[in-house]
Amino acid sequence: MPQSFRLTFNGTAAGREIRAAAARGLYLSAEHVLGLALHRVPLDEGYLQSTGTASVDESSLNGMISFDGPYAVRQHEELTWRHAPGREAKYLENSLNIAQPEVARIIAAQLRRALR
Numbered sequence: 001m002p003q004s005f006r007l008t009f010n011g012t013a014a015g016r017e018i019r020a021a022a023a024r025g026l027y028l029s030a031e032h033v034l035g036l037a038l039h040r041v042p043l044d045e046g047y048l049q050s051t052g053t054a055s056v057d058e059s060s061l062n063g064m065i066s067f068d069g070p071y072a073v074r075q076h077e078e079l080t081w082r083h084a085p086g087r088e089a090k091y092l093e094n095s096l097n098i099a100q101p102e103v104a105r106i107i108a109a110q111l112r113r114a115l116r
Contacts (some may be wrong), residue, residue, distance in 0.1 A: 017043045021114030023056050025107030030054035032102060034065050036095035042075045043068065065092060072093035 005017075034054045038114070041049050051068040079089050088094065096103075 017114045018111065019058075019061070021110045022057045022061055022107065025110030026061060027054065028110065029099075029103040029106045030056065030063040030065050032079045032106060033095050033099045035101055037065065037067075037092045039086065040088050040091035040095055042081075042087045042091065048075060050071055055091070065096075067092065067099075 005046065031054045036053050038049055038052055043049055044051075047066055048069040048071070051072065052065075053066055053068070055064050055066075056062070057064070066072075076089060077094060081089060083089070
């Protein structure tokens, strides 16, 4: 006996869910990279470390990680300065480069979850 069914596809709602999942994945990825960077950021009194934040612009799907100390850029870019063991210049850039495979997996997992 043949069976039949009706399927209604709501592309607008599906698109919203996928976009929300991508934004969630970006945020979780940014938090992951921030966590790695917090272990590498130059540390004297801890002020620079305390300014690290992760955010996502959902309209453009851009993830951002920032350190807001007045000397954050200089600490990041100055390769000649000495730091405590495990702390380094390029603390954010190196963390992002190391985390690329995990970032892709985190975003993919959020998208897969939305497509179930």
